[in-house]
Amino acid sequence: MEKLKEDFFEKNAKEVARKILGKIVVRKIGERELRAKVVEAEAYFGEDDPASKASKGNGDLKKTMSMRAGIILVYGIHNNWLVNFVTGKKGKPEAILIRALEPLNFEARCNGPGLLTKALEIGKDFHKKNIYESGELFFEDSDENFEIMEDFRIGVSKDLPEKLRFYIKGNKHVSRQGTPLCKTPKIKNENRNL
DNA sequence: CATATGATGGACT
């Protein structure tokens, strides 16, 4: 299968989050090549998205999200690294968060954004690299067919009134199949430009 | 430098 190119990621984050499902993440570590299928992803926007830290004046994060599509964005939270990929046109702060993977040729738990970065040995050193040139982390296309579910994002305190989380129905590696926890009410946001 | 704050995960009821 072919590597996914820039045009795949240049689209709206919501669309990319949906279409990345089923695609193959390839992580090369020396002689090893880890392959895993994306089973869950979320879309984030740097502006007009209260769930995104980039919306409240986070300089570097927002700047990175505005970079060219395909830039790898690594963000630390609690004691985990979360890996994102910049989407949309250059200048638009958008990204997708990879939340869960199905390991294909290795054994590891990848049913959560913090776990998959550990399994694939992705750390801050990948921040601002891109998936075209590094050769250590990229995506391969796939034409697998499956049913896509959508839901509100997980773990965010203030979500948009819009379903921006996508996952493969029935896949055991998805972090949560049921209703995600969303402690605070969804806020309204009419002005965003998705 | 000090402090606040989670895009978490796992253990537990």
Place this chain on the structure above:
DNA sequence: GTCCATCATATGG
């Protein structure tokens, strides 16, 4: 379902 250890960042003095 609930609780909470733990640490990379952001931000303010």
